[in-house]
Amino acid sequence: xxxxxCPARRWSGQPRLGILRLTPxxxxxxxxxxxxxxxxxxxxxxxxxxxxxxxxxxxxPVVTNVNTSQSFLSKQVEIRYDLQDADSARVRVSLLVxxxxxxxxxxxxxxLIGFGFGAGVTPGRDRYILWNAPADWPGHQSSLxxxxxxxxxxxxxxxxxxxxxxxxxMF
Numbered sequence: 001x002x003x004x005x006c007p008a009r010r011w012s013g014q015p016r017l018g019i020l021r022l023t024p025x026x027x028x029x030x031x032x033x034x035x036x037x038x039x040x041x042x043x044x045x046x047x048x049x050x051x052x053x054x055x056x057x058x059x060x061p062v063v064t065n066v067n068t069s070q071s072f073l074s075k076q077v078e079i080r081y082d083l084q085d086a087d088s089a090r091v092r093v094s095l096l097v098x099x100x101x102x103x104x105x106x107x108x109x110x111x112l113i114g115f116g117f118g119a120g121v122t123p124g125r126d127r128y129i130l131w132n133a134p135a136d137w138p139g140h141q142s143s144l145x146x147x148x149x150x151x152x153x154x155x156x157x158x159x160x161x162x163x164x165x166x167x168x169x170m171f
Contacts, residue, residue, distance in 0.1 A: 061085040061123070061151040068147055070133075079129040081116065081149050088153050093121045095129055096148040099140070105148060108166075111135040121151075 066081040085091055095117055097107035109131055112118075116127030129149075133140075 059086045061088065061091050061153060063149045063151055066147065066149055075134045077131045077133050077147075079116070079131065079147055079149065081127050082125045083116075083121065083123045083127050083151065085123040085151075085153065088123070090120045090122055092119045092152045093117045093127070093129075094150045094152075095131065096150060097131070097137075098146040098148070099142050099144060101144040102146045102148075107140075107145070108136045116149075 062084045064082045064084070066079065068077055068079050070077045079095065083091070083093070093116060095109050095112060096105040097109045098105045099107050111132035113130045113132075114128040115121070116129045121127065
């Protein structure tokens with residue numbers, strides 16, 4: 001139902017394009033005059049390109065074939081996995097460790113080496129992380145230890161560093 005206070009608009013006979021404008025408070029539809037068919041094609045081409053660009057970043061990274069092994073002598077843990085991502089050349093990968101079968105993920109995992117963690121990891125087969133468990137978690141042993149490889153499509157910029165969460169005393 002249109003309120004009586006809204007003026008009726010007449011069509012001028014000139015083709016127009018509809019534009020949606022989203023503001024923090026409202027979504028409104030505006031129409032713009034189109035002076036030629038080439039303007040219309042240019043505008044629709046822009047909309048198609050925008051839709052394809054926005055839609056192409058929808059695929060999340062996929063981690064498969066996670067395998068772990070522990071060295072008998074050094075007690076270091078090797079984590080290998082495959083990583084697929086259709087829309088990102090580089091991703092950020094972190095490792096979570098659980099001592100209770102996945103109930104909580106609070107075992108410290110700071111001493112990591114390999115090409116399968118951090119910012120700038122490229123998708124592919126057989127990504128590799130080596131965790132120095134005795135350095136981060138000395139004297140612990142559990143048959144319920146689980147590993148979670150976490151991948152984020154939004155890598156940290158090259159001029160920044162990831163600082164793991166921990167309690168830090170403030171002076």
